[in-house]
Amino acid sequence: MIYVNGKPAAVEAPATIRDVLIGAEIDPRTPGIAVAVDAEVARRGVWDTREVPDGARVEVLTATQGG
């Protein structure tokens, strides 16, 4: 199981970050988003290749009102 923003994603582990995002119904082309895998930033350039292991916690952040 891979968790995206705290919820299980519909994807079999291991999977690329891109596939994990799609499994969580997030379009990887969405502008203004960033991804952390187990709290470490995963740059956009590695989304197609880096594999996310089983049990990983993926966070997908964007800008919201604040401050």
Add this chain to the structure above:
Amino acid sequence: MTAPLVIAGRELRSRLLLGTGGFTRLQTLGDAIDASGAELVTVAMRRLDAAAEGSILDVVAERGVDVLPNTAGCFTARDAVRTARLAREALQTDWVKLEVIGDERTLLPDAPELLVAAEELVEDGFVVLPYTNDDPVLARRLQDAGCAAVMPLGSPIGSGMGIANPANLTLIVEQAGVPVILDAGVGTASDAALAIELGCDAVLCASAISRAIDPVAMARAIALAVQAGVLARGAGRIERRTHARASSPPEGMAELAE
């Protein structure tokens, strides 16, 4: 003071920065951006809600201003540094308004964690604008750590209590070698004017504008107050005196007693 504000080599014509928290409608936020004249607006970093309608990033782009991501909600240096790195990745800016909060109830900064995070982010190439206590020693330490500005609070975030300790703010301004931006506590226009009169280079407002009954009117009022503060400071205020000093002449009074 009439010269543009320069932070990390970037010229800003407006000395008012707008925080985007608390607006109930994106349209109002956009109109307040215009009314404020701000060129930099803060945003927070939160989990993507794929179902959300309308993005603050669209509003910001439409109004032609730039985002300043913050690390609001972080209670440790580690979380703040990670959030700043995610913001850089998401928004393609290495500027960050660094917040490391120490207490839920007051939202006051955690000084040791703030300094650790500032040092780490400066080392990592960020332009760091730290939200700090109104503590002159901490402000100096942040400046020495390489921060591009310091952002002391006037009073707690969202409290609207204005500048609780003007003497400390004056000490911070006196020793500052980087811009000082009053952050947090502004309740209304006069607070913003006072901050500039005391020597601050700029003011950041969020709640005072977003939670006003008419946010767009308040954005305009605070923008004008900042300009008034700049003019007043340049004009030079009179000294405070214990006793009165008549402005009408003492000579030439008529004999009117019976």
